[in-house]
Amino acid sequence: MALPELYRKLNLLANADLTTAAVQxxxxxxxxxxxxxVAAAExxxxxxxxxxxxxxxxxANGRKSRPxxxxxxxxxxxxxxxxxxxxKTTPPFDAAVLDRCLYTAAMSFxxxxxxxxxxxxxxxxxxxxxxxxxxVAARYGVNPKRQILVPTLDxxxxxxxxxxxxxxQNRRIHLPIKISxxxxxxxxxxxxxxxxxxxxxxxxxxxxxxxxxxxxxxxVSVTEVCLPNQWRAYQMYIARLDRVYYLDLxxxxxxxxxxxxxxxxxxxxxxxxxxxNLFNMANAV
Amino acid sequence: MALPELYRKLNLLANADLTTAAVQxxxxxxxxxxxxxVAAAExxxxxxxxxxxxxxxxxANGRKSRPxxxxxxxxxxxxxxxxxxxxKTTPPFDAAVLDRCLYTAAMSFxxxxxxxxxxxxxxxxxxxxxxxxxxVAARYGVNPKRQILVPTLDxxxxxxxxxxxxxxQNRRIHLPIKISxxxxxxxxxxxxxxxxxxxxxxxxxxxxxxxxxxxxxxxVSVTEVCLPNQWRAYQMYIARLDRVYYLDLxxxxxxxxxxxxxxxxxxxxxxxxxxxNLFNMANAV
Numbered sequence: 001m002a003l004p005e006l007y008r009k010l011n012l013l014a015n016a017d018l019t020t021a022a023v024q025x026x027x028x029x030x031x032x033x034x035x036x037x038v039a040a041a042e043x044x045x046x047x048x049x050x051x052x053x054x055x056x057x058x059x060a061n062g063r064k065s066r067p068x069x070x071x072x073x074x075x076x077x078x079x080x081x082x083x084x085x086x087x088k089t090t091p092p093f094d095a096a097v098l099d100r101c102l103y104t105a106a107m108s109f110x111x112x113x114x115x116x117x118x119x120x121x122x123x124x125x126x127x128x129x130x131x132x133x134x135x136v137a138a139r140y141g142v143n144p145k146r147q148i149l150v151p152t153l154d155x156x157x158x159x160x161x162x163x164x165x166x167x168x169q170n171r172r173i174h175l176p177i178k179i180s181x182x183x184x185x186x187x188x189x190x191x192x193x194x195x196x197x198x199x200x201x202x203x204x205x206x207x208x209x210x211x212x213x214x215x216x217x218x219x220v221s222v223t224e225v226c227l228p229n230q231w232r233a234y235q236m237y238i239a240r241l242d243r244v245y246y247l248d249l250x251x252x253x254x255x256x257x258x259x260x261x262x263x264x265x266x267x268x269x270x271x272x273x274x275x276x277n278l279f280n281m282a283n284a285v
Numbered sequence: 286m287a288l289p290e291l292y293r294k295l296n297l298l299a300n301a302d303l304t305t306a307a308v309q310x311x312x313x314x315x316x317x318x319x320x321x322x323v324a325a326a327e328x329x330x331x332x333x334x335x336x337x338x339x340x341x342x343x344x345a346n347g348r349k350s351r352p353x354x355x356x357x358x359x360x361x362x363x364x365x366x367x368x369x370x371x372x373k374t375t376p377p378f379d380a381a382v383l384d385r386c387l388y389t390a391a392m393s394f395x396x397x398x399x400x401x402x403x404x405x406x407x408x409x410x411x412x413x414x415x416x417x418x419x420x421v422a423a424r425y426g427v428n429p430k431r432q433i434l435v436p437t438l439d440x441x442x443x444x445x446x447x448x449x450x451x452x453x454q455n456r457r458i459h460l461p462i463k464i465s466x467x468x469x470x471x472x473x474x475x476x477x478x479x480x481x482x483x484x485x486x487x488x489x490x491x492x493x494x495x496x497x498x499x500x501x502x503x504x505v506s507v508t509e510v511c512l513p514n515q516w517r518a519y520q521m522y523i524a525r526l527d528r529v530y531y532l533d534l535x536x537x538x539x540x541x542x543x544x545x546x547x548x549x550x551x552x553x554x555x556x557x558x559x560x561x562n563l564f565n566m567a568n569a570v
Contacts, residue, residue, distance in 0.1 A: 150514070150517075150518045150521075152517075152521070152545075154545070157514045157517070157518065158514075159514055159515050159518055160515075183472075184469070184472070186472050186475045186476065186479075187468075187469070187471050187472060187475065189475060190471045190472065190474060190475035190478070190519075190523055191471065193475070193478060193522065193523050194471075194518060194519065194522045194523055196522075197521070197522025197523060198518075198522050229435070229442045229443075229444055230444050230445075232435075232437075232442070233435045233442065233444055233479060233483075234475075234479065236435075236437070236482070237478065237479045237481075237482025237483050238475055238478050238479055238482060260437075260439070
């Protein structure tokens with residue numbers, strides 16, 4: 001099957017149940033086909049305005065891809081090693097290797113789509129949501145919900161949400177998944193506040209997962225768009241996110257850990273280490 | 286001057302001070318030039334899937350415009366009557382006439398841009414913000430701020446906001462202005478919650494002004510995208526908006542006034558009637 005069909009198949013399976021082996025197989029098929037296509041493309045260096053990071057872009061077919069963090073992107077990695085890492089890792093593990101595998105898998109389809117597919121602009125976001133949603137669903141053995149009942153006194157109302165994982169009493173996760181956030185990120189804190197308002201503070205752990213915050217300028221240079229002061233204000237005055245994980249973590253957001261209100265922003269590999277501890281209140285910062 | 290230049294001039298003046306007569310003159314020039322261009326276009330009927338409303342679109346230059354509510358759009362109205370209405374109206378007034386003038390002025394530049402201008406996709410939103418921002422600024426005689434100081438214990442942080450009008454002690458308005466809202470609307474409640482969190486509930490009146498919620502499908506039909514249950518949940522659990530005004534008010538949102546939490550959604554003409562009463566707590570619903 002070609003990549004667009006593989007993607008549609010993944011999408012159908014993921015909508016049915018994110019925990020299944022069928023979804024994992026469909027993810028493997030999409031990632032593998034996407035990396036095959038990307039491997040044939042030319043890699044062109046970009047001028048990185050992000051200290052300490054090197055970016056390039058893939059080029060093929062008269063098209064150019066989004067920026068790629070070249071230290072994290074490893075399309076030549078043995079496929080079995082890649083899938084073992086992203087789908088089977090348990091502690092202890094080499095975080096640097098896991099981060100490269102996760103980033104490579106996450107970028108595979110978006111980059112391939114930039115170069116080879118027309119149409120649906122939402123597909124990279126949907127793919128990324130399937131990938132992260134499945135990793136978390138498989139880890140906890142729970143298929144997330146995408147809506148929640150609003151408990152009003154006079155009637156019942158369902159409203160759509162990001163992924164909600166219900167693992168049992170007082171073990172619920174609110175998991176928004178975004179390719180990038182920019183100023184739209186306030187939506188994440190707002191939805192967390194909505195859950196807190198309906199059910200009480202800290203009843204749903206707020207866990208945001210993002211791919212990157214890169215911005216390509218004129219096919220020449222790359223910046224990261226970061227709004228750390230807004231994030232601090234949202235964390236202080238709107239709601240509390242428990243964790244933010246990045247596949248390509250901006251240094252300015254990692255630094256948020258070091259000052260009040262100490263937002264816990266980490267590489268996504270850290271989830272594999274602390275998935276069981278997210279509900280351990282002694283670990284709460 | 287041609288429309289793009291008139292728009293740029295308006296933008297420069299509005300950034301300096303929204304209260305001025307110079308801004309009002311620049312708005313007149315943009316609206317007049319835009320309506321002249323729109324008058325030359327062909328009006329094509331659309332299939333309205335919105336009960337009780339009739340929509341069309343303008344067509345010229347091989348391009349088609351956004352949907353236009355034909356009962357509200359009056360490009361042939363005498364220009365002096367139009368500008369008298371939108372810039373000089375005081376109670377008592379004929380709300381139906383004022384609503385038509387406001388809608389015509391608000392749609393003038395966006396429709397002209399759809400048909401004749403390339404490039405900057407943000408310009409209709411910026412124009413609408415200048416128009417509404419000026420009307421409110423002129424009404425209260427106050428130029429709004431676009432950032433606010435976050436009062437943290439250890440340092441001072443400025444963050445960008447929607448328009449904030451400071452009219453005096455306990456007389457502050459938080460005024461987001463949007464062409465349409467869709468699911469992004471939660472940002473408005475989030476920013477209101479941020480202000481409430483920093484300064485206390487009800488210290489800033491939250492007043493949202495929107496143009497319309499129309500969505501054109503395949504250049505054939507028009508729907509309104511409304512999420513009334515989400516709005517109710519946001520109003521109950523995130524923060525409280527004091528007013529929402531529309532230039533083309535969706536019936537589903539007007540109905541929010543009739544049930545708890547009774548969100549006050551009105552045609553924008555109502556602002557002209559109640560501008561002085563927004564701070565009268567006896568009127569709070």
